[in-house]
Amino acid sequence: MTMLSATLLATSALPSYAKINVAERLPELEKIYLDLHQSPELSFNEKETSQKIAKHLTKLGFEVTDNVGGYGVVGLLKNGQGPTVMIRTDTDGLPIIEQTGVPYASQVRVTNKEGIQVGVMHGCGHDIHMTSFLGTAEHLVANKDKWQGTLMMVAQPAEEVGAGAKAMLKEGLFSNFAKPDHIIALHVSASVPAGKVALKPEYTMASVDSVDIIVKGKGGHGAYPHTTIDPVVIASRVVLALQTITSRELSPLEPSVVTVGSIHGGSKHNVISNEVKLQLTLRSYNPAVREQQIAAIKRITAGIAASAGLEESLFPEVIVHEGESIPSTYNNPQQTARVTEAIKSAIGGDNVELTAPVMAGEDFGLFGRTEEKLPITLFWLGGVNPQNYAEAMKNNTQLPSLHSSKFAPDYQKAIPTGVSAMSNAALALFRK
Incomplete structure (x- = not known):
C-alpha cells in the first residue's frame, strides 16, 4: 500500500x-x-x-x-x-x-x-x-x-x-x-x-485591479530643467501621494492595498522625457473601497499635474484594465x-x-x-x-x-x- x-x-x-x-x-x-x-x-x-x-x-x-x-x-x-x-x-x-x-x-x-x-x-x-x-x-x-x-x-x-x-x-x-x-x-x-x-x-x-498611469510632461535638455515640465518629478510625487489613499482616505477598518509595481520613463542621462509610465495593482474586499481607490487615483494624479503647470490636455491618463479586474x-x-x-x-x-x-x-x-x-x-x-x-x-x-x-x-x-x-x-x- x-x-x-x-x-x-x-x-x-x-x-x-x-x-x-x-x-x-x-x-x-x-x-x-x-x-x-x-x-x-x-x-x-x-x-x-x-x-x-x-x-x-x-x-x-x-x-x-x-x-x-x-x-x-x-x-x-x-x-x-x-x-x-x-x-x-x-x-x-x-x-x-x-x-x-x-x-x-x-x-x-x-x-x-x-x-x-x-x-x-x-x-x-x-x-x-x-x-x-x-x-x-x-x-x-x-x-x-x-x-x-x-x-x-x-x-x-x-x-x-x-x-x-x-x-x-x-x-x-x-x-x-x-x-x-x-x-x-x-x-x-x-x-x-x-x-x-x-x-x-x-x-x-x-478584488484585483491592474491600473496603468501615463504621466505626461514637456521634455527638453537636462541642463535646462526650467524650460521643461519634468514627468519624472511628477511621477515621483504621484507615487508618494498614492500612499495616502490607504493611510488617510480610507477607514482603517477597511483593508486596502495600492502598490506601484513598475515605473518606466526617460532614455538618457541628460534628457528630460515627455512621458513616464506607472503600473499599479489595487486590492480590497469591499466594492465601495475599490471605487474609492480608483476615484482617488484619478483625482490625485490630475491635481499633481495641475500643480506642476500642465494644461488639462496633458493631465495623466489613468487606465483601469477592466477586462483583467476580478471581484x-x-x-x-x-x-x-x-x-x-x-x-x-x-x-x-x-x-x-x-x-x-x-x-x-x-x-x-x-x-x-x-x-x-x-x-x-x-x-x-x-x-x-x-x-x-x-x-x-x-x-x-x-x-x-x-x-x-x-x-x-x-x-x-x-x-x-x-x-x-x-x-x-x-x-x-x-x-x-
Missing part, C-alpha cells in the same frame, strides 16, 4: 453522510496527478488538459461539453430531483521554470505570445485541484444512492490571468447548462499543513457553515481551521457576483508537508509560497484530504 493509499483510507470515513472506500482507485489518482503536474499548459492554452478532464468525466457518465469559454469543460450528471451543486476547478499553469528538485518536476518549455521561451509549472497547485476534482466526481458517482439532484463539474481555464470565469459566464455557463444552487471550490494553501483544511466565511480573497471572493456565511461542518465530519474537527482573509485574488469570486447572487464557498486545502511546516514554525523560516518555482505540495496527503473534504461538502449541500 502506498502512502497515498494509507492517508486516504485514514481520512475517508464520512459518518454523517457516506463512507468513501476508494483504495482501488488510489493508484489511478496518483497517476492522474503526476501526469497533470508534468504536462502543465499556460492560460487559454489548456487544450490537452481539458481533453483529459472531459474524457474522465465522460467515462463516469457525465454529459460533457468542452471548449466553453476557451478550453473550459462542463460536466452534468442528473440524479433525480434536488438542488444543483457546482464544483469548480481551475486548470492552467504558470510561466515558471520548476526548481523543486522532485523527480516528477515539469520539464515543459514553450514560446509565449511575446516570442520568449518560458518554463511552465503548476506553481499554484491547480494539478492538485484537478485531481481532487476528478476524485470527488468518482466518489459522488459511486455514492449516487446518498444524494439527489444535479452534479455540475466545471473545469475553468485561465484563472491565472483573471479571464477564465468571465469567459465561461459570457458563454452562458448558468443559462445554457444549469443554474447552481450551490457553488464550491478548493485552493491549495502554502501556509497550511497537508491533511488540514482552512476556511473563512464572508470575504476570504481580495473579491465572498464566502456565503450560511453555506460556508454547512460546508465547514461537513468537512469536519470527513477529516475531523481538529483538522479544520478558521483562517484570516488574504489579499491575493481569485476569479472564482465572479461566480457569486452574477445577477442571481448565487452562494459560493472556497476553502483552503493544506499543501505543506507537516514536518516541513513544523520545522518552519520552530525556526521562524519562510516556506515556499504559491507561484514560487520551489513550491512542491505534499500531494500524498493533500489529495486524499481534498477528495474527502469536497465530497462530503457536496453531499451536505445536496441534503439541504
